[in-house]
């Protein structure tokens with residue numbers, strides 16, 4: 287260790303001891319105070335504050351901080367060292383900030399500052415604060431042990447490259463089975479996105495491994511800190527492609543001290559909102575990912591693309607409004623002969639008095655109002671016997687009248703709309719017939735969930751407090767514009783983080799091909815589009831290989847730029863006996879201390895076959911199947927389309943043959959997804975002829 291590094295290390299070790307002792311003191315004190323569970327509001331507020339302290343101290347206990355920034359505010363005499371951690375902790379006696387929360391305004395300097403002697407600034411609630419940075423130091427602490435001190439900037443000294451070195455050190459770490467937080471190494475461009483203001487729909491197009499998912503989760507933690515009075519975790523929601531992916535990312539938010547955020551898939555969410563009486567018709571992914579299938583790219587007549595478009599949404603909307611308007615009875619109501627409630631009066635209630643209400647509520651309100659009108663008119667009849675007769679008659683006629691006003695049931699209404707001209711002309715007969723068939727069986731294809739939700743929301747409106755304070759859509763390239771528009775109706779202030787990568791758009795039968803397709807959804811609010819071009823997940827060798835695969839049949843707007851992390855070269859070989867090869871590969875990778883290994887096959891059926899053969903050969907692996915809830919890690923056999931969003935220490939693609947991966951954009955994207963899952967090692971084997979995507 288160099289002398290000055292050593293003294294910095296000694297100094298920081300001492301500091302750590304002091305901080306740790308103070309944290310312990312506070313924890314002991316807080317644990318000695320019994321929890322207050324009474325009704326006194328002042329006591330409750332004090333208990334809440336103690337609870338927040340307990341939570342923060344629990345986060346800070348093992349790893350109190352990860353960074354130090356010496357910042358001299360303009361007008362101050364000296365630079366103050368600011369220690370930055372996952373949670374803010376104040377000094378017990380003085381109440382002064384001891385550890386600064388990474389989300390605090392001043393901490394943004396730690397991420398945005400990349401060197402230079404110029405004055406820096408950050409925005410505090412009281413306005414812009416300017417000053418100078420003297421030192422930026424990264425500290426690695428594990429279980430209260432200081433392990434590393436790296437100065438990535440020291441005023442007047444040459445530290446070029448130290449920041450990258452530190453990032454590489456963190457990226458080179460072996461990971462466990464789950465995505466982790468990145469608070470210590472958030473990059474400047476990621477920091478801007480994390481701290482984007484809440485009333486902005488932020489679309490992030492990022493290359494594979496650029497940290498999109500991670501950034502979105504950190505943005506949630508930031509928003510909850512920055513707008514703690516206004517945004518609630520329970521009112522935030524994350525949409526992800528599947529339950530296994532949600533399990534895979536499930537560690538990050540708790541690591542950041544955030545709980546209670548809803549996490550789901552669009553289908554699960556929609557089926558629940560629709561009252562749980564529908565089932566989703568399982569998509570035939572085996573057929574969709576069958577090699578050689580001429581998959582469509584854009585503008586095709588695929589049901590998913592037609593029904594997922596904003597054009598279809600507009601047609602549904604138009605037909606729905608017409609249906610609602612024409613739905614009410616077009617004739618006068620006559621409870622008994624000679625007594626008439628004019629249709630015009632009922633229409634006036636509809637159009638003027640109740641115009642703020644959704645259709646289902648209006649029907650209820652008008653029904654109640656007619657009943658009221660009947661009883662008022664009955665009261666005017668003196669003769670009890672006659673009154674009774676009229677009452678019976680009125681009841682019968684009222685029921686008959688209301689029968690002519692169909693109940694606004696979502697499925698029934700969708701069936702009606704499918705026959706409306708504006709909707710009908712956009713769909714082929716085959717699609718319409720299939721949709722009727724599904725609905726009859728109380729099933730909905732994936733692409734029908736957005737229209738059904740649209741109808742549901744229009745008919746029933748939104749309950750108070752039903753709007754989301756923030757919505758995250760991960761892998762958004764696989765969402766349809768219609769789905770996103772439905773979610774927008776439920777959002778408060780357009781607060782969205784939408785992330786995806788068009789180069790990984792492997793569900794082109796349902797998803798989008800260009801971000802412009804969803805921009806009209808946000809036309810009446812703030813919208814920001816950002817790009818992430820650097821890939822942090824994988825090595826230079828792997829990214830360069832994956833870029834070649836992709837470019838062989840698809841031209842992305844940008845290709846991923848690797849961080850300067852080198853590793854082993856990508857291996858491509860012809861193998862006659864893949865099972866023997868896999869056995870060796872597993873042993874080799876384990877010897878190289880890889881913990882998560884993926885054996886990637888083209889389709890789910892191929893996965894089943896490899897799984898059976900490996901088991902027969904005594905190899906213990908698990909098969910990842912569609913619909914699986916949990917993510918296990920370890921050694922997985924997994925169809926390539928299910929690897930999206932995940933990462934593994936080592937990846938082996940076992941069937942990189944020409945027949946499996948042809949020179950088409952969709953196959954190039956699929957193989958690109960498979961290749962970019964690898965953190966450290968990528969191997970491809972084929973049995974006869976290598977795919978043109980890897981030889982191009």
Ligand SMILES: Nc1ncnc2c1ncn2[C@@H]1O[C@H](COP(=O)(O)OP(=O)(O)OP(=O)(O)O)[C@@H](O)[C@H]1O
Nearest residue numbers: 468471472473494495496497498499500822823931
């Ligand atoms: N600033 C960073 N510091 C350290 N690691 C980072 C950083 N940004 C991203 N990573 C790491 O890069 C990997 C990829 O991150 P993530 O899965 O969020 O990317 P992604 O863009 O969503 O990927 P993909 O689209 O390929 O699924 C993760 O291991 C993450 O921890």
